Amino acid sequence: MALSNALLAFAGWLAAGMCLYAACRYLRGGDPLHGLVALIFAPSVLFVAVELALLLDARPPAVVGALISTLYLSRPFLTLRLAAHLGHVRPWRLYAAGAAMVALAPPTMLLGRPYPAAFGVAYMAYYVTTALWAARAFGVEARRRSGTSRGRLRWARAATWASATTTFVAAAGNVTGAARDDGFTRYLPATGAGVLFGYAFTVAVVLAVVGYAVAFVPPRFLRRVWAAEALRTVTSRLLDASPTETPGQLWSRYAAVVRDVTSADHVAVLAVARDGRLVSRPDDAPDPAGDAGSLQALLAARQPVAVDAVRGAAPLTVDLHRCWGTPLLHAQALPMSRCGPGALVIGHQRRSLFTDDDLQLLADLAGQAAVLAERGALLAQRAAALAERENALTVQHALADELTASVHALTDANNAKSAFLAAMSHELRTPLNAIIGFSDMIKSDLNRSGPGTDNQHAAWVGHILTSGRHLLGLINNLLDLAKVEAGGLDLHRSPVRLDDSIGQLVDSLHPLADRAGVTLHADLDPVRALVDPLRLRQIAENLLSNAIKFTPEGGEVRVAARVRGSDVLLEVSDTGVGIAPADADRIFTEFVQAGAAGQRAGGTGLGLALVRRIAHAHGGDITLRSTPGVGSVFTVQLPDARLPLAPPEPAGPTPAPASPTVADEVLVIEDDPAAAEMFTSQLHAAGYRVVLADSGETGMEIAHVHRPRVILLDLGLPGISGWETLRRLRADPDLDTVPVVVISVLEERGRAREHGADAYLVKPVAADVLHRTVEAARTGQPTAAARRDTGAYRV
Structure with missing residues (x-):
């Protein structure tokens, strides 16, 4: 039974950790789901304490065992309450389970363990019945939802089944005499059949704890896999949009895919018009009551917002509740480009399993929807202009002034096309930087995680990375074409x-x-x-x-x-x-x-x-x-270069550069949080320490304090620009010798050299290119590979 006891100890420690983690999340965010999860696993903390005491040969008093059983008595009722937050549970079942728990609590505490057979059967009947009610509620809600929420609710159902099995097996072992408990935490076989009961009990306990962990406190790698799947779904469905779709159709597509991914009951994309009113995207949806202040109040409130808690105080919240009939709202600010400030508002009848990080990811993808919506608007305007020109040429072909105006309109349309291509390439580079970079990192993590990694998940992440690189190739071609048409193609001969x-x-x-x-x-x-x-x-x-x-x-x-x-x-x-x-x-x-x-x-x-x-x-x-x-x-x-040919240089051993030490600190001046996090992870992987600054002013202050070995400088900064920051660095006698690597979405290598930059990279930047460039700058001996590098995935 040593293996069984070890597995039980592992499950107890894991459950105690889940309890503490959920309690911290509840104290920080106030989400009742986390509070219930913490209460469900609260007995596990006492379980761990008893285990430690037994390991130290300090046997606690018998009342401790009775207290553990009493606390475990509340677990099925709390699980049923948790299921009621996420799905539908008939009220009489909650009342019946609560009454049974209250009735069983005094004898559970007073009789002491091991319990009489008749009481053990009653305890088991209450526990198993209540747990099965909760499992059924989880299963029904899982069939209603989609995406990761469906999978997590199925895990919750399986874990609740396993929890019911533990009590059934324990009671059966005690009633038949095949096993007995030690009065505290351990399950001791009394006969040969008791060993089988013990292993069944252990397996059920481990499955229950692991299932609840996946459902309600998933580990980071699972959250990354789920986020990657949501990212793939949203991105692919947005990019499937026809170029002729109107902005309203694009926003409808975005709202529909968010509804599918989050299993929400209602989704709205709200924007603030120039006159301060709130307007819905798409335009044919009814505009809600309220103004920009109401929207900011909703965004600033603790999420999710329970409508009953703010009724009468926020017109926007009350109006959305009246239209949708959903008691829970979740709002997330949206980067809507030139559409003005905006927010993604999601309405739920029940609590959602989507985290704030998941919703932030969906909100960030709204930037792609905004770009595509602007593309549709521009194409619609261009089509309308061309149709008007055709009509004018047909009706009044003889009028020279209208013919001239039509020619001018055509010229303007062609110029707008070139400007649109350049602008679209620029706008799409920034989200592609995060898509490709984080996909690359996720795939590396999956590859390092060993033979247990799900091959299908790795393939999905590989598809995201391949698609992103393919899309970047198309964008680079469009950008090069726009540069040639504008006469701005830089050649470094x-x-x-x-x-x-x-x-x-x-x-x-x-x-x-x-x-x-x-x-x-x-x-x-x-x-x-x-x-x-x-x-x-x-x-x-x-x-x-x-x-x-x-x-x-x-x-x-x-x-x-x-x-x-x-x-x-x-x-x-x-x-x-x-x-x-x-x-x-x-x-x-x-x-x-x-x-x-x-x-x-x-x-x-x-x-x-x-x-x-x-x-x-x-x-x-x-x-x-x-x-x-x-x-x-x-x-x-x-x-022809007209130069004499030099014989090939003999290949010789190249001394490897010294590995970065703890003193090799890199200052990253980048205002985009996603890009800053990606650069930090890539540099950490190469052994560097990283200090972050989100503006040029802050970067100058940090550089004076830390004296970094290399500075990574983004050009598009708030406050003083990246160019001004570079000028000040080169004019500062204390910092003028620190190597500066400039990173930008534009190709301005010559200008960067004139301002004193040591290297120049174009976003998105691959990890190996970043490592080589920073290493060359750190050692002061730029390699040929570093001089050739211009960015990540140039095709």
């Missing part, structure tokens, strides 16, 4: 040896070619081109990826580099489907895919357009030779 640069790319693409059944060859002369190395890689990767995509299994793709006159030629050829002559020029146009094969392969139609734009920006060009059914040859013309 240097002599680049193509056999090294393109050769590394070919090595990285071999797995893609192998999966497609395509043979990939490289025939690269040792030539140099005067190009931006990152843009050269972008050109080659686009061409090679397309060639592999459109080459059937068993085909070949070849890349070659050679010099012709004053130019360097980069050729990518394939034995694929080929391109019809009529499509030879169209494929270099934005958003165009030639032929049925292009439509089947998917994509955005931006890759070849960007390749031509980048080649033109270097003073070069791209040409195509293709025969349908035979294959295609793309030739990129680039300027």
Whole structure:
């Protein structure tokens, strides 16, 4: 029975910890759910105390055992009360259970353990019946709810069944004489059958405690998995929105997905209009009573808000209760971009199992909904403008002034399109930084947790990470296109040896070619081109990826580099489907895919357009030779570097940089809490100590006190800007030698160098890139890899 006693001790300690944790949460937030959980497991604290006494050979008086049994008598009644908060329990059952508990309490305390058989049967009948009522209520409510709430209520039902089983097994063992208790906490077998009773009792106790822990006090890794699933659901359903959806339809979609994820009865998205009134999103929903002050009062109240506690004091709260009929409201501030201040308001008939962190995650995702809603509004405005122009041209084509006005309107619409693409890319980078970074971290945690990790959960997180990287690639292409159209594509030219640069790319693409059944060859002369190395890689990767995509299994793709006159030629050829002559020029146009094969392969139609734009920006060009059914040859013309070739440097051992010590402190100046937390976790993983500042002024003060080894500086700061903070750091004689790594969502590397930055990263930033860059800055010896890094997932 040593194993059984050890498991019982583990369950007791776990239950006592749950009691203390729930009690702290109740004292801090006042949620009655936490208060009931603390009371349910309060006897476990006394259980642990008795166990400690028995281990020290200090046998407590018999009255202690009777007190434990009396306290355990309240557990099924409290569990039924907990079920009544979360679902429907018939009132007579609560009254009956309470009356039985009161009736059994005096003899439980006075008779002493072990109890007479008849009383033990009565104790067991009350306990099991009340617990089964609670389990049934949990099960009924689980079928009504969805998402993680359904799973947690099912755990609560299973745990309550197990709790009823413990009392049944204990009573059966005592009545049959197969087992007896020691008067305190332990279950002692009296016969061979008693051993089986003991193990059944132990298994039921452990299942009950673990089930309640998962249901009401879940560990952090489970909360992360549930949060990742909710994040995937909301993000995928928001991104499924059609570009033609109106802002009202987008907000309806967001409210519907929040209702599904949280199992809420009602959901409203409220915004403050310019005149101070409250308006509902979507616009066709009735506007509630109240103003901005009422909304702020609701947000400032302790959550969730019980309507009875504030009736008559807040018009907004009373009006929502009147419309919905829900006694519980939960409000969370929303980042609604240019829609004005807003809030997500959720109405529940019963208590919700969603935590404040989960609701904050859903509120943060409202930023994506706001961006998509603005996109729909802009597209609707543009469509309306184009329709009006068509009508004006048809009716009054002869009027020159209206024709001129229509041309101006078209020009404005095109400019608005470019501005919209740039703005959308900028706005989506910030949430993508958190999505990709935290997904990467969650996946790393799951991988480190050992063979017990749920493979399906790891796959889900991998899908989030892959989708985020794919979406970032699309955004980068859109941003590059907008930069080229605005004449703002920055090129950092240097002599680049193509056999090294393109050769590394070919090595990285071999797995893609192998999966497609395509043979990939490289025939690269040792030539140099005067190009931006990152843009050269972008050109080659686009061409090679397309060639592999459109080459059937068993085909070949070849890349070659050679010099012709004053130019360097980069050729990518394939034995694929080929391109019809009529499509030879169209494929270099934005958003165009030639032929049925292009439509089947998917994509955005931006890759070849960007390749031509980048080649033109270097003073070069791209040409195509293709025969349908035979294959295609793309030739990129680039300027020759005209430098003598140096022999390859012999590979030698590279001394490893010293590991960070406790004195290697990094100051992170970042106002976005999610980004600050992600950078902190990534730097902690590399062994650094981290100090945080949310503004430039605070960062300067902390830098003077801590004298960090490296400063990580975001440019978009409140108060003084990141540029001004960088200027002050370089002008301060005490801090001018501290390396500064600038992080931004915009590509402004040249300006950062002019202001004295040691390195520059573009969000989102991968952990390995951040580690290399900070290490290079810390040691004062920047590596080639650190100089090449520009951010996280640039494609």
